[in-house]
Amino acid sequence: MAVTLFLISIITFTVTNILPGDVAMMIMGTQSNPAALANLRESLGLNDPLIYQYGRWIFGMLTGDWGNSLLFKQPIGPILLQKMTASALIVLLSMTIALTLAIPLGVWSAVYKNRWQDTAGSSVSILGVSLPDFFWGIMLILLFARALGWFPSSGFVHPNEDFLLALKHAFLPSLALGLGLMAHLTRMTRATMTGILSQEFIRVARAKGLAEKTVIWQYGLANAIGPVMTVAGLQMGYLFGSIIVMESLFNYTGMGWLTYQALLNRDMPLIQATVFVIAAVVMLVNLLVDLLYPIFDPRIELK
Amino acid sequence: MSIFKKFLNFKGIIGITLVLCVILIAVLAPLIIPPEFATRMDMRARLSPPNMAHWMGTDQLGRDLFYRVMLGARTSINIATSAVLMSLVIGLPLGLISGYFGGRTDNVLMRLVDTLLSFPALLLALTISAVLGPNLQNTIIAIGIAFTPYLARLIRGEALRVAQMPYVEAARSSGATNSRLIIGHVLPNIMPVVIVQSTISLAFAILAEAGLSFLGLGTQPPEASWGLMIQASRDYLDRAPWTALVPGTAVALTVLGLNMFGDVLRDVLDPRSQS
Numbered sequence: 001m002a003v004t005l006f007l008i009s010i011i012t013f014t015v016t017n018i019l020p021g022d023v024a025m026m027i028m029g030t031q032s033n034p035a036a037l038a039n040l041r042e043s044l045g046l047n048d049p050l051i052y053q054y055g056r057w058i059f060g061m062l063t064g065d066w067g068n069s070l071l072f073k074q075p076i077g078p079i080l081l082q083k084m085t086a087s088a089l090i091v092l093l094s095m096t097i098a099l100t101l102a103i104p105l106g107v108w109s110a111v112y113k114n115r116w117q118d119t120a121g122s123s124v125s126i127l128g129v130s131l132p133d134f135f136w137g138i139m140l141i142l143l144f145a146r147a148l149g150w151f152p153s154s155g156f157v158h159p160n161e162d163f164l165l166a167l168k169h170a171f172l173p174s175l176a177l178g179l180g181l182m183a184h185l186t187r188m189t190r191a192t193m194t195g196i197l198s199q200e201f202i203r204v205a206r207a208k209g210l211a212e213k214t215v216i217w218q219y220g221l222a223n224a225i226g227p228v229m230t231v232a233g234l235q236m237g238y239l240f241g242s243i244i245v246m247e248s249l250f251n252y253t254g255m256g257w258l259t260y261q262a263l264l265n266r267d268m269p270l271i272q273a274t275v276f277v278i279a280a281v282v283m284l285v286n287l288l289v290d291l292l293y294p295i296f297d298p299r300i301e302l303k
Numbered sequence: 304m305s306i307f308k309k310f311l312n313f314k315g316i317i318g319i320t321l322v323l324c325v326i327l328i329a330v331l332a333p334l335i336i337p338p339e340f341a342t343r344m345d346m347r348a349r350l351s352p353p354n355m356a357h358w359m360g361t362d363q364l365g366r367d368l369f370y371r372v373m374l375g376a377r378t379s380i381n382i383a384t385s386a387v388l389m390s391l392v393i394g395l396p397l398g399l400i401s402g403y404f405g406g407r408t409d410n411v412l413m414r415l416v417d418t419l420l421s422f423p424a425l426l427l428a429l430t431i432s433a434v435l436g437p438n439l440q441n442t443i444i445a446i447g448i449a450f451t452p453y454l455a456r457l458i459r460g461e462a463l464r465v466a467q468m469p470y471v472e473a474a475r476s477s478g479a480t481n482s483r484l485i486i487g488h489v490l491p492n493i494m495p496v497v498i499v500q501s502t503i504s505l506a507f508a509i510l511a512e513a514g515l516s517f518l519g520l521g522t523q524p525p526e527a528s529w530g531l532m533i534q535a536s537r538d539y540l541d542r543a544p545w546t547a548l549v550p551g552t553a554v555a556l557t558v559l560g561l562n563m564f565g566d567v568l569r570d571v572l573d574p575r576s577q578s
Contacts (some may be wrong), residue, residue, distance in 0.1 A: 004417070004418055007414065007415065007418040011418060015427070015430055015431060016434060075336075107539070126562055127559065130506070130559035131553070131558075132510050132514060132530075132533075132554055132558075134517050135533065135551040135560055136516065138533070138537075138547050141540065142544055147539055197338070218309065223543075237421070237422075239423075240423045241423030242514075244429060245514050248518060259429075260429075260518060263429055263430060263520065264519070264520075266434075271433070275422070275426060275430055278423065282421045282423065283418075
């Protein structure tokens with residue numbers, strides 16, 4: 001894991017340093033005096049070899065000194081922490097929405113394989129995969145915010161201030177993300193369940209006269225939940241990518257919004273920090289899913 | 304001729320029709336429609352709903368959405384195709400070498416690929432595009448690089464499987480060199496999977512281009528691309544929802560077609576994964 005984090009940091013640093021731009025010029029503006037620019041470059045250590053710059057950056061990250069954002073003129077650490085909590089709400093909410101819709105829909109499709117119920121389920125999910133998630137977002141804004149006025153169309157409220165209002169603000173972006181996610185998970189649940197329902201032990205369970213409900217939910221789904229959770233974990237990467245689009249669309253000031261602002265304004269220290277943190281979180285979540293696997297499938301033991 | 308019959312189910316027909324239509328539009332529209340049709344502004348007809356003069360309505364500058372969406376097809380298809388080709392050019396050799404030779408090469412390469420997979424594809428593409436400066440060419444590079452690890456991982460797995468087949472063993476024992484084995488035996492046998500995955504990647508690339516342009520870090524105006532059109536519609540949603548619906552539907556139909564086509568291709572080319 002330490003090796004992976006180290007690799008993540010190297011990739012982050014490399015990707016952000018291939019740019020031809022100049023941080024000093026970004027701070028002082030293009031019209032600034034060349035001598036002052038050179039001075040600033042020297043004091044920022046921009047003339048040092050890249051390997052030194054990387055060393056300094058990673059040392060700062062490890063010791064908790066994440067530098068200052070050029071855009072917000074504030075230390076990066078506290079900003080990140082605050083935005084992470086905002087995004088955690090969206091990530092959890094959209095995952096919950098996706099799973100509660102996808103598992104029943106996928107199971108239903110698998111049980112009624114090749115009947116109209118399956119066609120309906122598959123159509124819904126292929127439509128979900130095909131629509132860009134910001135398009136879902138726009139549709140939801142039009143329907144729930146503009147036409148019905150049930151939910152606010154933009155903004156963020158901290159859960160500590162007013163939890164209900166915070167949920168209301170997080171709901172539409174989470175729903176838009178959740179719908180795209182649901183489509184992927186439904187397809188996965190259907191495929192796994194189809195495989196399991198054709199196995200011998202299901203026939204045995206039916207033959208000994210168990211209720212169909214028990215067979216499907218306790219015998220079938222219990223075996224399908226592991227792979228589904230793994231895919232859900234893998235979808236975290238997709239989710240953290242989409243969150244950038246969705247938070248910008250809804251003006252929800254979380255991690256995604258912060259990343260977008262950093263990218264737009266070429267705020268190099270902030271870009272490095274956000275990209276690194278997002279990749280690290282995605283990796284950690286996948287690790288966590290692997291570690292939790294025995295809970296979903298007790299046959300698996302961790303080595 | 305049974306292979307053609309497999310294409311002719313409901314999903315196959317819809318998928319193929321949609322894909323063919325989009326390709327036809329992307330190729331023919333720029334030949335038939337004069338480019339100024341998409342940029343001609345008509346200030347008296349700003350944000351007008353679909354009518355006889357403008358079949359799909361107009362945008363905030365009074366430009367005809369029908370012509371813009373038709374001409375935008377080429378930009379979107381162009382970017383998606385080039386990006387997927389680029390990730391194939393990098394990912395195919397990487398995956399082949401990694402899977403075929405195994406051992407230390409494989410360990411190092413796949414460690415790198417796995418780490419890259421921790422970066423959300425869209426985040427990677429956005430960062431590269433922002434860092435290089437957003438324009439058409441850099442959008443292709445950004446999406447191409449972001450998609451490479453996924454393809455490399457898949458191709459590696461397939462190459463690993465095929466490299467252990469008895470027929471590869473047989474060819475090796477009759478003295479075929481590694482390069483001959485890779486190009487002559489492994490590559491042709493992983494092609495079905497590569498083709499299917501490329502088709503599905505095309506769908507994702509269309510979505511990625513739309514996402515990048517929507518955030519202003521992809522195609523730049525005055526180019527007409529679908530993502531850019533949706534971005535422009537954001538401020539006029541209340542008064543003119545069709546400005547978002549027209550390009551959004553174009554993206555959706557294209558991606559839908561590619562997904563369905565990919566599913567059917569998989570059933571035809573890759574009998575192991577019958578759905």
